Amino acid sequence: MSLTDTEGESVAMANHRLLKALRREQVDRTPIWIMRQAGRYLPEYRALRQRAGSFLTLCKTPELACEITLQPVQRFALDAAILFSDILTIPDAMGLGLSFAEGEGPCFERPLRSRADIERLRVPDPASDLSYVLDTVKLVRAALGERLPLIGFSGSPWTLAAYMVEGRGGTNFSRIKGMTFDAPKDLHQLLGLLAKSVIAYLSAQRASGAQALMIFDTWGGILSEHGYREFSLAYMKMIVEALRSGEEAASAPLILFTKGGGNWLEAMADSGCDALGLDWTVDIGRARSRVGHRCALQGNMDPAVLGARPERIREEVALLLQQYGYGSGHVFNLGHGITPEIDPAKVAAVVDAVHELSEAYHR
Amino acid sequence: MSLTDTEGESVAMANHRLLKALRREQVDRTPIWIMRQAGRYLPEYRALRQRAGSFLTLCKTPELACEITLQPVQRFALDAAILFSDILTIPDAMGLGLSFAEGEGPCFERPLRSRADIERLRVPDPASDLSYVLDTVKLVRAALGERLPLIGFSGSPWTLAAYMVEGRGGTNFSRIKGMTFDAPKDLHQLLGLLAKSVIAYLSAQRASGAQALMIFDTWGGILSEHGYREFSLAYMKMIVEALRSGEEAASAPLILFTKGGGNWLEAMADSGCDALGLDWTVDIGRARSRVGHRCALQGNMDPAVLGARPERIREEVALLLQQYGYGSGHVFNLGHGITPEIDPAKVAAVVDAVHELSEAYHR
Numbered sequence: 023m024s025l026t027d028t029e030g031e032s033v034a035m036a037n038h039r040l041l042k043a044l045r046r047e048q049v050d051r052t053p054i055w056i057m058r059q060a061g062r063y064l065p066e067y068r069a070l071r072q073r074a075g076s077f078l079t080l081c082k083t084p085e086l087a088c089e090i091t092l093q094p095v096q097r098f099a100l101d102a103a104i105l106f107s108d109i110l111t112i113p114d115a116m117g118l119g120l121s122f123a124e125g126e127g128p129c130f131e132r133p134l135r136s137r138a139d140i141e142r143l144r145v146p147d148p149a150s151d152l153s154y155v156l157d158t159v160k161l162v163r164a165a166l167g168e169r170l171p172l173i174g175f176s177g178s179p180w181t182l183a184a185y186m187v188e189g190r191g192g193t194n195f196s197r198i199k200g201m202t203f204d205a206p207k208d209l210h211q212l213l214g215l216l217a218k219s220v221i222a223y224l225s226a227q228r229a230s231g232a233q234a235l236m237i238f239d240t241w242g243g244i245l246s247e248h249g250y251r252e253f254s255l256a257y258m259k260m261i262v263e264a265l266r267s268g269e270e271a272a273s274a275p276l277i278l279f280t281k282g283g284g285n286w287l288e289a290m291a292d293s294g295c296d297a298l299g300l301d302w303t304v305d306i307g308r309a310r311s312r313v314g315h316r317c318a319l320q321g322n323m324d325p326a327v328l329g330a331r332p333e334r335i336r337e338e339v340a341l342l343l344q345q346y347g348y349g350s351g352h353v354f355n356l357g358h359g360i361t362p363e364i365d366p367a368k369v370a371a372v373v374d375a376v377h378e379l380s381e382a383y384h385r
Numbered sequence: 386m387s388l389t390d391t392e393g394e395s396v397a398m399a400n401h402r403l404l405k406a407l408r409r410e411q412v413d414r415t416p417i418w419i420m421r422q423a424g425r426y427l428p429e430y431r432a433l434r435q436r437a438g439s440f441l442t443l444c445k446t447p448e449l450a451c452e453i454t455l456q457p458v459q460r461f462a463l464d465a466a467i468l469f470s471d472i473l474t475i476p477d478a479m480g481l482g483l484s485f486a487e488g489e490g491p492c493f494e495r496p497l498r499s500r501a502d503i504e505r506l507r508v509p510d511p512a513s514d515l516s517y518v519l520d521t522v523k524l525v526r527a528a529l530g531e532r533l534p535l536i537g538f539s540g541s542p543w544t545l546a547a548y549m550v551e552g553r554g555g556t557n558f559s560r561i562k563g564m565t566f567d568a569p570k571d572l573h574q575l576l577g578l579l580a581k582s583v584i585a586y587l588s589a590q591r592a593s594g595a596q597a598l599m600i601f602d603t604w605g606g607i608l609s610e611h612g613y614r615e616f617s618l619a620y621m622k623m624i625v626e627a628l629r630s631g632e633e634a635a636s637a638p639l640i641l642f643t644k645g646g647g648n649w650l651e652a653m654a655d656s657g658c659d660a661l662g663l664d665w666t667v668d669i670g671r672a673r674s675r676v677g678h679r680c681a682l683q684g685n686m687d688p689a690v691l692g693a694r695p696e697r698i699r700e701e702v703a704l705l706l707q708q709y710g711y712g713s714g715h716v717f718n719l720g721h722g723i724t725p726e727i728d729p730a731k732v733a734a735v736v737d738a739v740h741e742l743s744e745a746y747h748r
Contacts, residue, residue: 203693
């Protein structure tokens with residue numbers, strides 16, 4: 023049986039370390055990938071970016087986005103590729119006009135300023151409005167073959183809404199928070215539309231070949247617990263339920279990550295997702311005992327550790343593996359994205375340390 | 386017996402609602418004060434600031450600092466005054482040269498850049514090096530008499546060290562985090578010196594008349610749990626123990642506040658402090674059941690709620706009181722400082738709502 027026919031492909035891939043760990047099945051070693059592993063800390067990324075021009079050109083040109091997605095997995099023994107894209111592709115497809123000013127983060131030309139602005143929005147059709155993302159997914163899958171799984175992703179409805187209402191990053195979120203208090207109906211209308219959009223978008227990524235999916239809730243952590251449940255978690259739960267109800271449900275595990283959400287892990291696990299992403303402020307062993315067998319855990323080394331000496335990095339990897347303890351269900355990662363100034367040799371040190379030191383926990 | 390003799394004074398003051406709540410003794414209503422209640426949202430503060438010049442001139446001139454401390458308690462029915470000062474007075478007294486650039490936050494002219502810089506530091510003598518703070522405390526106490534207790538405060542050793550090493554706010558903390566990984570000995574030396582300094586400083590504030598003390602650990606929340614225990618909590622614990630060992634120990638309850646520390650409340654309660662400050666991401670009811678009878682809880686309304694309509698503010702106050710539930714041990718506050726754009730009328734709305742709605746929980 024050839025590895026390239028459909029059945030062979032799914033069997034080989036289903037046995038991959040990352041997907042097994044996300045399903046909490048036994049693995050030989052703890053799998054590792056790194057948030058923003060395709061990015062500015064890599065000289066080959068910076069070279070391509072310089073030739074191509076803007077960050078958005080890279081995202082929107084499938085051949086380039088594919089090449090960038092593959093860069094880190096060509097260099098390091100990582101256990102997954104993650105789609106090179108941005109969390110704000112959906113609002114961009116809705117017509118808000120995304121751009122990135124150098125060193126300033128994302129900015130929308132037409133942020134939402136009124137009820138009428140919200141009423142004008144439509145759920146984007148991934149096949150037409152976000153075809154560049156799906157084309158990238160297909161190219162990456164063709165290039166990776168059986169070697170590694172590909173993780174697709176989206177921003178969470180709350181996080182997308184926060185950017186769409188604030189217009190840019192770096193604010194104190196007074197507009198979007200104001201809506202939670204004084205215009206909750208309008209906000210719920212927006213969040214409902216975004217949840218539908220994320221469901222269509224992640225389903226399309228999965229249909230195009232993504233084998234695991236992650237929801238980045240970058241700004242859920244700015245809310246109170248009751249605000250988080252009402253305005254962020256409720257909509258992520260909707261997405262989890264919709265993605266689990268289809269035929270392909272079992273084929274792509276779903277990871278939820280709320281930065282700053284360490285207080286709410288039990289509630290997040292109740293959503294029915296397969297895995298929780300953890301930032302570095304959470305003790306992963308304690309998180310495991312709180313969440314029990316309901317979810318795998320992904321994380322959660324402080325990205326700042328990558329600035330340390332290699333021996334110190336190795337110590338921190340050892341500590342984190344020990345905190346998680348014996349058995350499957352751990353996907354090693356940082357607690358947030360890798361930063362641009364990091365020496366790529368440090369990433370190699372982490373990957374090697376994780377693979378080497380984790381074997382003892384899976385015997 | 387006159388209320389102004391020593392015994393009368395201590396009895397009257399010990400019966401004050403704030404101090405009783407911090408000791409978890411029965412009260413008639415939930416006491417309230419507000420972080421940064423003396424500050425830029427008040428027109429009378431802005432007027433004084435314009436006349437006086439810089440923020441630091443206000444801090445360092447006892448008559449002006451006293452006047453500003455009293456402004457909010459003259460305007461609102463608050464249950465405590467808090468010293469108008471800055472968390473960075475200790476490093477300034479150590480010779481680092483504190484300044485505030487408009488809209489930029491604090492900045493040190495001579496940040497710590499080497500081991501030699503750390504070795505040159507000495508514990509400031511509050512009586513000489515920080516006399517302006519102690520003079521302010523005395524003036525405020527004389528002005529307040531028996532009416533209200535005065536809260537003194539300091540930054541935590543970790544938070545002070547973070548500013549001293551980074552040189553300013555708004556960084557990604559790569560220098561101080563780098564020290565936790567690659568120069569922990571130097572960092573422990575610095576933190577030990579700062580803990581001694583904070584002990585001397587808070588003891589002197591107490592001896593000058595402060596009736597409750599609060600440690601602001603603004604940046605503890607950027608650490609991993611093991612990093613927090615080693616570099617922040619251990620030194621706050623040292624301070625709690627030192628302040629509890631003296632004769633005046635029982636007279637001034639101690640409040641610990643780590644912004645972003647919601648994951649670590651049990652460990653913070655183990656320090657032996659009287660109360661924990663909570664930011665707004667924590668459900669205060671859940672925090673109460675985690676901490677049990679060990680500590681009072683202070684907080685924790687999202688400061689952004691003050692941007693909402695008065696009826697909505699009242700709803701949020703009601704929710705928070707309900708979350709905490711029946712009985713004493715709750716000091717109402719925001720989960721972080723009040724922001725400059727807030728209408729002072731909203732503060733009046735919160736204070737009234739807390740006093741009115743909390744009565745039912747104390748019968």
